[in-house]
Amino acid sequence: MSKVIIIGAGGVGNVVAHKCAQSPTIFNEIVLASRTLKKCEAIAQTVKEKTGQVIRTTQIDADDVQATTDLLKKEKPELLINVALPYQDLTLMDACLNAGVHYLDTANYEPPEEAKFEYKWQWAYQERFEQAGLTALLGSGFDPGVTNVFCAYAQKHLFDHIETIDILDANAGDHGYPFATNFNPEINIREITQNGRYWENDQWIEVEPMSVHQKYDFPVVGKQDAYLLYHEELESLSKNIPNLKRIRFWMTFSEKYLTHLRVLENVGMTSIQPIEIHGQSIQPIEFLKKVLPDPASLGERTKGKTCIGCDITGIKDGQKKRSFIYNVCDHQSCYKEVLSQAISYTTGVPARIGAEMIVSDQWKTPGVWNMEQMDPDPFMAALNQYGLPWKIIDLPLN
Numbered sequence: 100m101s102k103v104i105i106i107g108a109g110g111v112g113n114v115v116a117h118k119c120a121q122s123p124t125i126f127n128e129i130v131l132a133s134r135t136l137k138k139c140e141a142i143a144q145t146v147k148e149k150t151g152q153v154i155r156t157t158q159i160d161a162d163d164v165q166a167t168t169d170l171l172k173k174e175k176p177e178l179l180i181n182v183a184l185p186y187q188d189l190t191l192m193d194a195c196l197n198a199g200v201h202y203l204d205t206a207n208y209e210p211p212e213e214a215k216f217e218y219k220w221q222w223a224y225q226e227r228f229e230q231a232g233l234t235a236l237l238g239s240g241f242d243p244g245v246t247n248v249f250c251a252y253a254q255k256h257l258f259d260h261i262e263t264i265d266i267l268d269a270n271a272g273d274h275g276y277p278f279a280t281n282f283n284p285e286i287n288i289r290e291i292t293q294n295g296r297y298w299e300n301d302q303w304i305e306v307e308p309m310s311v312h313q314k315y316d317f318p319v320v321g322k323q324d325a326y327l328l329y330h331e332e333l334e335s336l337s338k339n340i341p342n343l344k345r346i347r348f349w350m351t352f353s354e355k356y357l358t359h360l361r362v363l364e365n366v367g368m369t370s371i372q373p374i375e376i377h378g379q380s381i382q383p384i385e386f387l388k389k390v391l392p393d394p395a396s397l398g399e400r401t402k403g404k405t406c407i408g409c410d411i412t413g414i415k416d417g418q419k420k421r422s423f424i425y426n427v428c429d430h431q432s433c434y435k436e437v438l439s440q441a442i443s444y445t446t447g448v449p450a451r452i453g454a455e456m457i458v459s460d461q462w463k464t465p466g467v468w469n470m471e472q473m474d475p476d477p478f479m480a481a482l483n484q485y486g487l488p489w490k491i492i493d494l495p496l497n
């Protein structure tokens with residue numbers, strides 16, 4: 100039985116709190132801390148109503164290393180689950196090292212002043228975590244997260260060697276708004292307005308944002324327009340899957356979504372360059388976030404399903420083969436269970452499972468790790484048990 104502290108009371112924090120509270124024999128004490136106390140209290144209230152478990156709440160500014168270290172020293176959790184924003188990753192890793200607490204997150208570090216996410220800043224903590232005897236598990240959401248574990252599972256059980264990986268993320272849900280993002284708008288828009296990038300024959304190839312697209316026929320949700328994006332798991336998987344020839348990431352968007360995004364970009368609303376208004380310096384994208392629907396409020400309205408998976412080709416027993424490993428998640432079922440849409444659910448459940456992997460010692464290994472570096476089997480079993488069942492189908496070779 101372990102005590103955990105969850106940092107971040109947004110859409111994902113809500114799911115992690117509910118899912119941990121559903122397993123009191125594993126997570127016997129839960130503290131939820133975030134910048135806005137009343138958001139923690141609202142989550143604690145629904146957790147109590149849904150599971151009967153009491154979780155404690157407290158206010159914290161996770162940018163403040165000293166304050167977070169003090170909180171961790173006072174609470175003495177075994178593990179910190181970081182579901183605040185990518186900007187807080189390094190300060191929270193520092194606080195964990197100061198207080199001797201294991202660390203887990205769902206998104207890699209991104210400097211607030213530059214729309215650029217990379218693992219180099221977090222990988223630089225490898226020695227410090229190793230020497231402290233602490234585990235840091237990076238990217239334990241769905242993508243990154245489950246997609247990395249799907250690749251590790253394919254490597255272990257389905258192929259003698261993998262040649263290509265296409266990660267495909269489809270959200271065929273509809274929330275009824277003309278435009279809203281399914282998770283933090285600032286992080287989401289920063290991600291998709293960057294150049295696309297993929298890895299082939301040992302080099303990165305860069306393309307204009309949203310300039311490469313395909314119609315992909317997903318199980319259950321059918322044919323969807325999928326656009327090539329750069330996504331953070333490409334960086335670690337291209338290093339950790341041996342002999343890989345190519346890896347790409349695709350996400351589906353509707354024409355309506357892309358049209359809104361184009362207009363917002365053209366008028367400067369997605370910019371992170373600060374502007375002055377009434378003596379205040381703000382990034383236009385921060386303002387946009389304030390006027391868009393809160394992703395945490397989309398749950399009740401969102402209908403339909405997501406399908407996220409890995410389309411993998413490679414060699415097995417001398418034969419070329421192609422398999423798709425995937426999960427389908429229903430927005431309304433998630434809402435019924437934890438008052439959330441499927442995007443937060445598919446991130447929060449793997450964070451809860453990653454937490455169990457660490458506190459149960461199955462993945463407790465000092466150092467800083469990406470998900471595919473761990474044994475996929477216990478994680479894959481837990482996905483079926485905790486709400487994200489997966490399937491494998493064989494596909495015809497292209």
Ligand SMILES: NC(=O)c1ccc[n+]([C@@H]2O[C@H](COP(=O)([O-])OP(=O)(O)OC[C@H]3O[C@@H](n4cnc5c(N)ncnc54)[C@H](OP(=O)(O)O)[C@@H]3O)[C@@H](O)[C@H]2O)c1
Nearest residue numbers: 107108109110111134135161183206240241242243282283
């Ligand atoms: N791997 C995946 O599959 C995946 C998918 C989706 C999202 N994610 C990641 O999951 C994380 C959470 O996403 P979300 O949609 O839940 O975002 P969100 O709804 O915006 O929630 C973020 C929470 O973090 C809190 N926070 C921000 N800065 C803080 C600070 N300095 N100190 C303390 N708390 C702070 C926010 O507080 P306020 O309420 O006061 O603003 C908010 O409650 C993000 O890092 C996102 O990139 C990963």
